Each structure stands twice: as C-alpha cells, then as structure tokens.
Amino acid sequence: MRLSPFRALLAITVVAAALPAAAQSFDAPSQASGWAHQDRDFSFTFYDPATRSLTTWDKGFGVMNTLSLAKLGVPPSMWLMDRYNNAWVIGGDTLYFVTKDGKVDRKEKLPAEVADVAWDSQSGFVLCYKTATPYLEMRDMKDGSVSWSHGQKPKKGEGVSNSLYRVCMKTLPGGDSQVFFTDGSSLDMTVLSGKSGNPVVRTTFKLNGQASPALDYTKTDPGSFCPLIGKELIYAAVDSTAMPTGAAPGLSGLLLARLDLTASAITFEPTGLTPDHRFIGVVDGQAVFIKPGGGLAYVAIK
8 A cells, every 4th residue: 555754644643633533433435425536645535414524534544634614504515625634615606714623714706616626735726617618717725816717707697507627637746737627528638837827738639549539518517537646647537428439339337538648548447337426536556436325436447
C-alpha cells in the first residue's frame, strides 16, 4: 500500500487525537453515499446525513477527521477540505466556508449551480458551472476569491439544469498544475494553466486510431474524471448507453475510459457495475465507486 510521509504523520496525529466514538462509527465501505471525490493524499471526504457531518476517510487508516455541518442550514452538494480541516461547501448556487469547529464563516452567491469541482494544494479550486457553454472559475483556497475565469460568465437565469461538462486537475512535477475540462460531447479536453487560466493545449484522443467517439449526453450526464496521481493518465466513467453503436463492442453497463495523455489514446475497461455507481477515484490500482444503495465498490484497473 502507498504511504507518503505526510500520510504517515497525519495517521499518528489522528490516533493521538482519539476521535469521538460517533466519528469512528462511520464505516465508509458500507455507509458511504452521495457525492465524493478523491483528494491528492488518496483520502475521501463523505457526507454523513445521520450526523450532518463531513467525514474524511482513508482506505488504510479509516476515519481521519470529522466536521459538523449542522449550522449550514442546507444540504451540501459538493465539498473540499483545506489543509487545516476547514471546508469549502457548495449547496445549490451558493458557496460556503465552514471552519473546522463548524462555524459558517463565509457565504457567497455563485453565478449558477455547480456541475463539477476540482482542486489541488497549489492553485486553489476550480468550479465548473451548469451552463450552456463552459464557464470555469479558479478560486483561492484561503478566501474563495476568483483568481481567474474561463468562458462567458452567465447572467442571472442563464444556467441549465443538467451537468454538461466535467473538470479535473493534475499537478505537474515542478509543482504547477493544469486544469482539464470537457467542452463538448466527446472525451477530448481543453487544458488550462492552473496559475493563469491561459490555454495550454487541446487534448484529442484516438480510439483504435479513430477520432474520440461522440457521446450522447441527452440520456445521461457525463461521468466523473479522476487523474491517476503521478501518471499521465486520466480515468473517466462512461455509461455505455451514451456511446455510439460499435464504439466498445461487447462492453455494457458502466465503463472506465482510460485516457493516456502521452499516447493520446483511449481504451475502455469494463467495471461489471451498473451506471448508477458513482466513480470517485483510484487507490492502490483499484477504481473506487459509491454504490447506489450506499457503500463502496472496488474494480481493478490495468
């Protein structure tokens, strides 16, 4: 199992802190539900409706931190933790900052509902909105201010109801980051500088030497994108019903698209899962999914 010095130190801290029994009672493999996304240290933070709290959990160490959202007043839709165990929480079209003691310290109306969020430890966090054309904002991790934006900011009422686009971030070896986002009905992506928001490159992928297949998002929203940390790979969840006939012969249900950034190539891998499983990350050579009825499922990747 992977173990970074940071993770080992954090594990010691958690054990010393002796988390309350209520926090320790949360069992992610059987109880995880709703939205979640892997952090750069391989942990996940889940929302526990029973205790109205965010619970940070690691496959190797179990529960590592809890944060009460009892004072939030609205159900959270997405969230991310900063290095001090405070949280940025999205509820509908509003962004909240919740301190580690559960205080709602900041609240800001957003230009539209959020479709997806990605973050790293260097640049901040990116909000990708539910809009007819891609609109993204990079926000500062400390105060939530907008560092840069990409696309046309929507006017009031211009948002759309479904989530047309997905975003992820990769940290480069030198410490800089890049933002990858889908901007059409395929798995091709635009890449922006995490620092400035300036366009870097357009990623176009080939499937068996042919152009990336067009996906039908009238049937289902796009699945999650998760970079394989330390590798030039991104994995994306794809509902086979969104794919054109013949694009992945013999495969059905929920698929994983393996996007090789070096070779600009796509391969599809079967998961054996139904499309209502939510893809949330890759840990120890396994893709991690939230089951529709709660709990986690693991699928080995190549």
